[in-house]
Amino acid sequence: MQARLIKMKYTADKQESYCVLTIEEENINSLLAPHLKSEFVIIKNEGAKNLILNLEKVKFVDSSGLSAILTANRLWSEEGSFIVTGVENENVKKLISISRLDTVLTIIPTVSESIDYIAMEQIETQLNTDSDIEE
Numbered sequence: 001m002q003a004r005l006i007k008m009k010y011t012a013d014k015q016e017s018y019c020v021l022t023i024e025e026e027n028i029n030s031l032l033a034p035h036l037k038s039e040f041v042i043i044k045n046e047g048a049k050n051l052i053l054n055l056e057k058v059k060f061v062d063s064s065g066l067s068a069i070l071t072a073n074r075l076w077s078e079e080g081s082f083i084v085t086g087v088e089n090e091n092v093k094k095l096i097s098i099s100r101l102d103t104v105l106t107i108i109p110t111v112s113e114s115i116d117y118i119a120m121e122q123i124e125t126q127l128n129t130d131s132d133i134e135e
Helices: 033-045 063-075 090-098 111-134
Strands: 010-014 019-023 051-054 082-085 106-108
Touching: 010 033, 019 033, 019 111, 033 051, 033 063, 051 063, 051 111, 063 082, 082 111, 106 111
Parallel strands: 019 051, 051 082, 082 106
Antiparallel strands: 010 019
16 A cells, blocks of 8 residues: 655745745645645745735634644744734634634734735834834
8 A cells, every 4th residue: 555645735925024825725634734834844944034824715624734823823933923814714713713723823814914914013123123222
């Protein structure tokens, strides 16, 4: 019996101040979660300052998928932002709510609003840095 190599379908739009990772799968389950975790580590190691995880095509997430998402949240907790966007499917919304991840994760409705959020955070950081210098 041969082991099947499972590949996760996604797109990664890497910009200077952020990366948008769009999952092109309907399910984030125990088969795909390890690949997703690996991709998060690769993106972080490549120097992405902020990550936007776009779930607009995702219709199901199991506990392994939630664990993968929490891995990204930890990776970007020290420096930068991790944002989950496109949480449109009712099943995914319910799971995030039931697991209370809506209190842990930064969830923003759209990719463009997420990009704006990162831009505002960068302006705020710069203003705080400038005011520290002046004191």
